[in-house]
Amino acid sequence: MIDHLDHLVLTTSAEEATTHFYVNVLGMTLETFGAGRKAFRFGNQKINLHIKGHEVEPKAHLPVPGSLDLCFIAAVPLDQVIQKLGSNSVKIEQGPVERTGALGKIRSVYVRDPELNLIEISEYLSAN
Template sequence: MSLIDHLDHLVLTSINPDATTHFYVEVLGMTLETFGQGRIAFRFGNQKINLHVRGKEFEPKAHLPVPGALDLCFMASVPLEKVIARLEEMNWPIIEGPVLRTGATQKIRSVYVRDPDLNLIEISEPVN
C-alpha cells in the first residue's frame, strides 16, 4: 500500500528567475502565481512548481539545491503536434523527439527540451 496519492508541488532552483519565468509561463503556458513573502510559482492543473533562486533558497531546502539537476516529464493538455508547433513558434529547440517512451501509467510519445537552467523537460502525450 502506498502512502502517497499524488504530487502537490516541486521546487526548482534557478540561476536566472526571469528566464525561468519566461520559459514556464510564456513558452509552456503555465500560470504565474505569487504566494508567501514574494515567492513565485508556476501553476498547471492541480500542481505547481515553486521557484528558488540559487543562493537565496527558502528554508528548509534540498541538501544540495543546484540548477539543472531535474529531469521532469509533463503530460500535455493538447496533442503533441500543438506542443511542437508552440515550441517552434517560440524558437525553443527540441533536443530529441518525438519518441515513444514508457510513462507512469501507459506508453507515451514525447519531445525533450531544456529549460534556461538546463533541466531536462519531457513533454508527452498518451499513446492509445
C-alpha cells in the same frame, strides 16, 4: 500511502528567463504567494521557484540549477506542443519518441529550460 505530487521546487539563477519559459512557452500560470515567493501552476500541481543563494528553508541538500529531469503530460496534442516550441525558438533535443509513462505508452519530445533542466513533454498514445 502517497496519492499524488503536490509541488516540487526548481532552483534557478535566471529568474526572468525561467519565468518566461514556464509561463510564456509552456503556458503555466505565474502565482505569487507568501512573502513574494513565486510558483508556476499547472493543473492541480505547481513548481515553486527558489532563487540560487536565496533558497527557502528547509531546502534540498544541494539545490543547484539544471539538476531536474521532469516529464509533463500535455493538455493539447503533442503536435501543437511541437509547433508552440518552434514558434518560441525552443530546440527539441530528441523526439518525438515513444516512451513509457506512469499509465502506459507515451509519445514525447525533450527540450531544455533556461537552466538546462531536461524537460520531457508527452501525450499518452491510448486512453488510460
